[in-house]
Amino acid sequence: MRNRQRESEQQQFIEAVGLSFEQAGLPRMAGRILGWLLICDPPHQSPGELAEVLQASKGSISSMTRLLEQLGVIERLSLPGERRDYFRIRSExxxxxxxxxxxxxxxxxxxxxxxxxxxxxxxxxxxxxxxxxxxxxxxxxxxxxxxxxxxxxxxxxxxx
Amino acid sequence: MRNRQRESEQQQFIEAVGLSFEQAGLPRMAGRILGWLLICDPPHQSPGELAEVLQASKGSISSMTRLLEQLGVIERLSLPGERRDYFRIRSExxxxxxxxxxxxxxxxxxxxxxxxxxxxxxxxxxxxxxxxxxxxxxxxxxxxxxxxxxxxxxxxxxxx
DNA sequence: TAATATGTTCAGTATTGACTGAACATATTA
DNA sequence: TAATATGTTCAGTCAATACTGAACATATTA
The missing domain is CATH 1.10.287.160 (HR1 repeat)
Structure with missing residues (x-):
C-alpha cells in the first residue's frame, strides 16, 4: 500500500504548479487548483472537493475558480440529476x-x-x-x- | 514655452512603463527607470539623476539598477575622467x-x-x-x- | 588630513493582495 | 416549514515585498 507516497507526490506536484503560477504573476492558489485538476480522477471536481484536497477556504476556491474561468483555463460543468457544480480543465x-x-x-x-x-x-x-x-x-x-x-x-x- | 506640458507627458510615459512592468511581474520602480532611460537626453544617466527625476530614494535606485543589470536590460557605463557611473539601455x-x-x-x-x-x-x-x-x-x-x-x-x- | 561627492547596504515602514472564515444566499429534501 | 447541502460575498488578517532613509563605504579634491 504505497498510497501515502502517491499522495505526497501529488501534493508536491500541486505545490510545484502553484509556485510556477506565482512566478507567472498569478495567485498561487489558482495554480494549485489547476495542478490538482491536471491529475485528479475523475477529471472534474466540485468546489467542495477542491477545498478539501487543497486545504483551502471555500472563499478562496470560489474566487480562484472564477478567475480561472475568466482566463479560459477551466470550465464549469453541471451534470444532469446533480445539484453540485464541477470544474475541469478546458482543452484550449x-x-x-x-x-x-x-x-x-x-x-x-x-x-x-x-x-x-x-x-x-x-x-x-x-x-x-x-x-x-x-x-x-x-x-x-x-x-x-x-x-x-x-x-x-x-x-x-x-x-x- | 511648453516645457511644463512636455515634462508632464514625460512623467506620464514613465508611469505607464512602470505600470506595464508591474503587470509583467517586475517592480514598478525598475519600469520607471527604464521608461526614463528610453526618452532621456543624453541616453545615459547617473544614479543621482535617476533618483532626482523619478523622485525615488538612492537605495531604491541602487537595487533596481542592479536588478535591471542582472536581467540584461541596462548596462553600466563609466566615462574617462569622470568619477560617476552611468546607466543606459542595452541594445539587446x-x-x-x-x-x-x-x-x-x-x-x-x-x-x-x-x-x-x-x-x-x-x-x-x-x-x-x-x-x-x-x-x-x-x-x-x-x-x-x-x-x-x-x-x-x-x-x-x-x-x- | 578634512571636506565633498557619490554610491551601497540594510533595518524598518508601508502597501498590496492573497487568503480565511463568518455571514449570507440559494437550492433541495423531508 | 425546517433542516441540510452547497456556493458566494466580503470584511478583516497576514505575509510578502517594494521602497525609504539613515548609516556606512569609497573615491576624489583641497
Missing part, C-alpha cells in the same frame, strides 16, 4: 493562457510608439532605443499569433 | 527580457512531464490533459528560439 486552456500573456507584448509595442511620439522632433540616434523596442515587439506581435495557428493545425492533424 | 535588452520570460515556458513543459510520470499507469484518456499541455509548451519551447533567431537576422540586415 494553454493556448488561452498564452494568448493572454501576449497582450503584454502588444502593450509594450504601444508604449514604444508612444515614446517615439514624444521624441518626434529628435534625431534618429535619439530615437534608436525606442525604434529597436518597437521593431522587436511588433515582430512578435505579428509572428506569435501565426505560430499559434500553426500549433492549432498540428493539433488538429494529431487528433485525427 | 528586449530580446534578453523576452528570453527570460521564455524560461517559464520551459518550466511548464517540465511540469507537464512530471505530471505524466505521476499518471504513468493511467489510461490515455486520463493522461490527455497533460499530453496537451506538454505538446503545446514543447512546441513553443522549440519554436520561439527560432523566432528570436529570425528576428536577430532581420535586425542585422536592417542595420546594414
Amino acid at each position: 486552456s494553454w493556448a488561452a493562457l498564452f494568448k493572454r500573456r501576449m497582450e503584454l507584448v502588444s502593450n509594450f509595442r504601444q508604449l514604444a510608439d508612444r515614446g517615439l511620439e514624444l521624441l518626434s522632433e529628435h534625431t534618429p540616434e535619439q530615437r534608436q532605443r525606442l525604434d529597436e523596442m518597437r521593431n522587436m515587439y511588433a515582430f512578435f506581435e505579428y509572428e506569435v499569433p501565426r505560430l499559434l495557428e500553426r500549433w492549432e493545425q498540428e493539433r488538429r492533424s494529431q487528433s485525427e | 535588452s528586449w530580446a534578453a527580457l523576452f528570453k527570460r520570460r521564455m524560461e517559464l515556458v520551459s518550466n511548464f513543459r517540465q511540469l507537464a512531464d512530471r505530471g505524466l510520470e505521476l499518471l504513468s499507469e493511467h489510461t490515455p484518456e486520463q493522461r490527455q490533459r497533460l499530453d496537451e499541455m506538454r505538446n503545446m509548451y514543447a512546441f513553443f519551447e522549440y519554436e520561439v528560439p527560432r523566432l528570436l533567431e529570425r528576428w536577430e537576422q532581420e535586425r542585422r540586415s536592417q542595420s546594414e
Whole structure:
C-alpha cells in the first residue's frame, strides 16, 4: 500500500504548479487548483472537493475558480440529476493562457510608439532605443499569433 | 514655452512603463527607470539623476539598477575622467527580457512531464490533459528560439 | 588630513493582495 | 416549514515585498 507516497507526490506536484503560477504573476492558489485538476480522477471536481484536497477556504476556491474561468483555463460543468457544480480543465486552456500573456507584448509595442511620439522632433540616434523596442515587439506581435495557428493545425492533424 | 506640458507627458510615459512592468511581474520602480532611460537626453544617466527625476530614494535606485543589470536590460557605463557611473539601455535588452520570460515556458513543459510520470499507469484518456499541455509548451519551447533567431537576422540586415 | 561627492547596504515602514472564515444566499429534501 | 447541502460575498488578517532613509563605504579634491 504505497498510497501515502502517491499522495505526497501529488501534493508536491500541486505545490510545484502553484509556485510556477506565482512566478507567472498569478495567485498561487489558482495554480494549485489547476495542478490538482491536471491529475485528479475523475477529471472534474466540485468546489467542495477542491477545498478539501487543497486545504483551502471555500472563499478562496470560489474566487480562484472564477478567475480561472475568466482566463479560459477551466470550465464549469453541471451534470444532469446533480445539484453540485464541477470544474475541469478546458482543452484550449494553454493556448488561452498564452494568448493572454501576449497582450503584454502588444502593450509594450504601444508604449514604444508612444515614446517615439514624444521624441518626434529628435534625431534618429535619439530615437534608436525606442525604434529597436518597437521593431522587436511588433515582430512578435505579428509572428506569435501565426505560430499559434500553426500549433492549432498540428493539433488538429494529431487528433485525427 | 511648453516645457511644463512636455515634462508632464514625460512623467506620464514613465508611469505607464512602470505600470506595464508591474503587470509583467517586475517592480514598478525598475519600469520607471527604464521608461526614463528610453526618452532621456543624453541616453545615459547617473544614479543621482535617476533618483532626482523619478523622485525615488538612492537605495531604491541602487537595487533596481542592479536588478535591471542582472536581467540584461541596462548596462553600466563609466566615462574617462569622470568619477560617476552611468546607466543606459542595452541594445539587446528586449530580446534578453523576452528570453527570460521564455524560461517559464520551459518550466511548464517540465511540469507537464512530471505530471505524466505521476499518471504513468493511467489510461490515455486520463493522461490527455497533460499530453496537451506538454505538446503545446514543447512546441513553443522549440519554436520561439527560432523566432528570436529570425528576428536577430532581420535586425542585422536592417542595420546594414 | 578634512571636506565633498557619490554610491551601497540594510533595518524598518508601508502597501498590496492573497487568503480565511463568518455571514449570507440559494437550492433541495423531508 | 425546517433542516441540510452547497456556493458566494466580503470584511478583516497576514505575509510578502517594494521602497525609504539613515548609516556606512569609497573615491576624489583641497
